[in-house]
Amino acid sequence: MRRLFVYSALASALLSAPSFAATAYISNEKDNSISVIDVATQTVTATLPVGKRPRGLLLSSDNTLLYICASDSDTVQVMDLATRQIIKQLPSGADPEQFALHPNDRWLYISNEDDSLVTVVDTQDSKVLAQVDVGVEPEGMAVSPDGKWAINTSETTNMVHWIDTATQTLVDSTLVDQRPRHVEFNKDGSQLWASAEIGGTVSVIDVASRSIIKTLKFQIKGVHPDKVQPVGVKLTRDGKYAFVALGPANHIAVVDAKTFEVLDYLLVGRRVWHMAFTPDEKTLLATNGISGDVSVVDVDSLKVTKSIKVGRYPWGVVVTP
Amino acid sequence: MNAYWQCLCGIVIREWLRFVLQRTRFLSALVRPLLWLLVFAAGFRAALGIAIIAPYDTYITYETYIVPGLACMILLFNGMQGSLSMVYDREMGSMRVLLTSPLPRAFLLASKLLATALISLLQVYAFLAIAWVYGVQPPAWGLLAALPALLLVAVLLSAMGLLLSNGIRQLENFAGVMNFVIFPLFFLSSALYPLWKMRESSQWLYWLCALNPFSHAVELVRFALYERFNGLAMGVCLVLTVIFSVLAVISFNPQHAAVRRPS
Numbered sequence: 001m002r003r004l005f006v007y008s009a010l011a012s013a014l015l016s017a018p019s020f021a022a023t024a025y026i027s028n029e030k031d032n033s034i035s036v037i038d039v040a041t042q043t044v045t046a047t048l049p050v051g052k053r054p055r056g057l058l059l060s061s062d063n064t065l066l067y068i069c070a071s072d073s074d075t076v077q078v079m080d081l082a083t084r085q086i087i088k089q090l091p092s093g094a095d096p097e098q099f100a101l102h103p104n105d106r107w108l109y110i111s112n113e114d115d116s117l118v119t120v121v122d123t124q125d126s127k128v129l130a131q132v133d134v135g136v137e138p139e140g141m142a143v144s145p146d147g148k149w150a151i152n153t154s155e156t157t158n159m160v161h162w163i164d165t166a167t168q169t170l171v172d173s174t175l176v177d178q179r180p181r182h183v184e185f186n187k188d189g190s191q192l193w194a195s196a197e198i199g200g201t202v203s204v205i206d207v208a209s210r211s212i213i214k215t216l217k218f219q220i221k222g223v224h225p226d227k228v229q230p231v232g233v234k235l236t237r238d239g240k241y242a243f244v245a246l247g248p249a250n251h252i253a254v255v256d257a258k259t260f261e262v263l264d265y266l267l268v269g270r271r272v273w274h275m276a277f278t279p280d281e282k283t284l285l286a287t288n289g290i291s292g293d294v295s296v297v298d299v300d301s302l303k304v305t306k307s308i309k310v311g312r313y314p315w316g317v318v319v320t321p
Numbered sequence: 322m323n324a325y326w327q328c329l330c331g332i333v334i335r336e337w338l339r340f341v342l343q344r345t346r347f348l349s350a351l352v353r354p355l356l357w358l359l360v361f362a363a364g365f366r367a368a369l370g371i372a373i374i375a376p377y378d379t380y381i382t383y384e385t386y387i388v389p390g391l392a393c394m395i396l397l398f399n400g401m402q403g404s405l406s407m408v409y410d411r412e413m414g415s416m417r418v419l420l421t422s423p424l425p426r427a428f429l430l431a432s433k434l435l436a437t438a439l440i441s442l443l444q445v446y447a448f449l450a451i452a453w454v455y456g457v458q459p460p461a462w463g464l465l466a467a468l469p470a471l472l473l474v475a476v477l478l479s480a481m482g483l484l485l486s487n488g489i490r491q492l493e494n495f496a497g498v499m500n501f502v503i504f505p506l507f508f509l510s511s512a513l514y515p516l517w518k519m520r521e522s523s524q525w526l527y528w529l530c531a532l533n534p535f536s537h538a539v540e541l542v543r544f545a546l547y548e549r550f551n552g553l554a555m556g557v558c559l560v561l562t563v564i565f566s567v568l569a570v571i572s573f574n575p576q577h578a579a580v581r582r583p584s
Contacts, residue, residue: 222368250369250380267370267380295379306378 022278024285024319025066026294027054028311034068034079035294035310037285039278039319042296042306048084051077056098056141057316060123061105066318067123069096069110076110076121081320090126093119098182100141100150102165109150109163111138118152118161120168130168134161140182144207145189153180153194160194160203162210174210176203182274184233186257193242195230202230202244204260214260216244216253223249232274236281236299243297245272245286252286252295254302266304268295276317287314328424329432336436339406340443350399350444351451354391358452362387374515376549388457389543390512392445392467393474397507397535399444400478401498403437404486427570434483434566438475445471463546470545473558474538480565487572510536511543534561 022039028047032054036046051070054077058067066079069092076096078088092099093112096119100109107129108121116136120129135154142151143165150163153176160180162172177199184193185207192205202216218228229247235257236242242255251265252272269288272295276285284297293307294314340347362384370380377385410416419429449464459467485498507513509526510533520527530536534557541554 220368227369267382269370269380291380293373304379307373307380 022280022283022319022321024276024278024294024317025057026285026287026310026314027057027068027316029053029055029289029313029315031311031313033311034066035314037294037308037310039283039285039296042308044308044310046084047311048079050079050086051075051089055315056096057318058099058101058108059318059320060101061103063320067099067101067108069099069316071095071097071113076108078123088126090121090123091119091128092121093117093128093131098139098141100143102143102150103145103147107165109141109143109152111141111152113137113139116154118150118163120150132163132168132170134163134170135159135173140180140194142183142185142192144185144192145187149207151183151185151192153183155179155181155197158196158199160192160205172210174205174212176205176212177201177215181231182233184235186235187237187239193233193235195233195244197229197231197247200225200228200230202233202242202255216255216260216262218244218246218249218253218262218265220246220249220251220265223251232272232286234275234277234284236277238281241299243275243284243286245275247271247273248290250288252284252297264302266297266302268297268304269293269307274316276319278319279321285317285319287317289313289315325424325428328422328429329435332419332429332432333436333439336433336440340440346402347444347447350395351448353398354394354448355451357387357391357394358384358455358457371515372517374517376544376547376551378547382457384452384455385457386515387513388449388452388459389546390510390539391452392448392471393512393535393539393542394507395445395448396438396441396471396475396478396538397503399437399441400475400480400482401485401503402482403433403479404482404489404498407433407483407486426573430483430570430573431566434476434479437479437482438472441475441479442468442471445475459546460548463548466548467542467545470541470555473555473562474542477534477538477558477562477565480562480569484565484569484572487569506533506535509533510539512536512539534558 024037026035034048035044038045052072054068055071056069068077070077074094076090076092077086080087092110095113096110097113098111108123110119118132118134122129134152135157137155138152139155140153150165152161159173164171176194177196179198180194181197182195194203203212204214206213227249230244231247232245234243242257244253248271253262254264269291271289272286274287286295293309295304296306298305367383509529519530537554537557540551544551
């Protein structure tokens with residue numbers, strides 16, 4: 001019997017083929033710390049103290065630096081992942097929440113929630129390049145793969161703002177549903193996906209015409225529609241799937257990124273917000289704020305395989321190879 | 322040895338024939354857990370997930386939680402129904418025909434237990450197949466790992482049924498068995514709700530549930546279905562199976578019915 005268990009454990013380990021050697025970093029909003037997860041063993045290997053109320057996380061393109069929005073410290077911290085020491089603090093403006101890094105690996109676009117501003121910082125000389133006025137309560141940030149557009153969402157104005165990176169000026173805005181939280185470009189930069197937390201929708205925007213081509217709605221059997229609050233969005237590089245974290249609905253929606261059809265809803269922990277793929281995109285990690293854990297999704301089988309306890313109110317997540 | 326084998330095969334085939342011929346029995350054995358799964362669990366539905374407890378690695382729906390308990394419910398009812406058929410057999414005589422066999426009585430009864438258990442397993446896997454289609458999908462290897470656990474639980478509950486049937490004097494008493502044995506065993510267990518939830522409402526109800534052998538049976542199956550081994554549950558089930566079997570054989574009295582026969 002025991003041998004049977006050993007065999008079956010071995011077989012399932014081989015079949016599920018975890019993403020080897022990847023390391024995930026999770027910001028714990030209430031613990032002022034970063035949890036480090038070894039994805040292969042699915043365990044927390046370290047907890048690193050950082051600034052106050054860490055939320056948005058980003059990696060430099062060579063995966064050596066971790067940028068951390070320390071919201072209540074009003075700064076963006078830069079951690080050297082080799083030594084796990086904070087090596088720099090960037091002038092982010094007040095209350096940075098989300099940010100995005102330009103493909104040139106220098107310009108960091110930071111949303112300042114309280115000041116209706118987007119601050120552009122040069123990460124190398126730690127200087128503020130520009131501040132762009134946007135709508136009220138800016139939050140989501142993304143930069144197009146070609147580096148041409150920086151996108152910001154404003155939660156109260158309900159708009160997606162288009163910032164031309166050549167001039168660092170706002171050139172256009174697209175109205176979306178209530179409380180847009182997060183934006184994500186597809187791989188070739190032709191589409192922009194924007195989630196609306198109160199509206200309960202995700203708008204797919206054609207980048208060339210800057211107009212909405214599809215509005216996705218979600219409905220989970222047995223869950224009140226008010227609880228369906230889309231926040232995080234992640235798209236696979238192969239253009240097959242989009243994953244949408246539905247907040248207090250405790251589910252991640254799996255969307256066919258070609259037909260825009262919702263394929264399935266995956267049960268995760270309480271108030272799921274942000275997600276990240278492992279580099280091979282075989283695994284998706286999602287932060288569950290209220291239950292204080294990270295759910296692991298196997299992308300091939302579309303099944304949640306595990307939930308790993310981290311600190312209090314995990315918010316952002318990034319994964320290095 | 323050959324005689325023993327022949328005898329065992331005979332008994333298993335007889336149970337198999339009865340199972341095949343009484344299709345309503347098979348259906349009723351399936352309808353009961355399916356009602357719980359498709360109706361009760363739907364009404365109770367925790368679409369937002371229930372807290373993580375061993376052996377689960379992540380959040381699960383209520384449907385997922387109750388499937389191992391419902392599998393054990395099939396075994397519980399079958400074990401008790403087996404005991405009913407023992408009473409029937411004793412009164413109608415087919416059991417006495419069996420007992421005229423020169424083989425030891427203990428072997429005959431053990432064969433009967435095993436035969437009932439094997440038939441029960443078919444029903445459990447039929448139920449698990451339907452649950453799978455419904456969306457409750459434990460790991461494939463877990464379904465295999467659960468086989469020995471289910472067999473042990475089936476034998477345990479059949480032995481318990483046999484022991485009880487030795488004390489039953491009349492067929493009609495099965496309703497009493499339902500009320501005084503099956504329902505308390507089932508409801509005072511971890512089949513329908515995690516025990517920590519029970520603990521929140523009442524400490525002594527929690528202890529009744531924790532001491533209930535059926536809880537251990539359910540947990541053994543639950544862990545095995547998710548490729549885990551629960552040593553405590555395994556130990557409790559093994560020890561109780563041996564105790565109940567021995568007691569059942571000792572207390573078995575084929576004269577029972579004859580005494581009461583109107584002369």
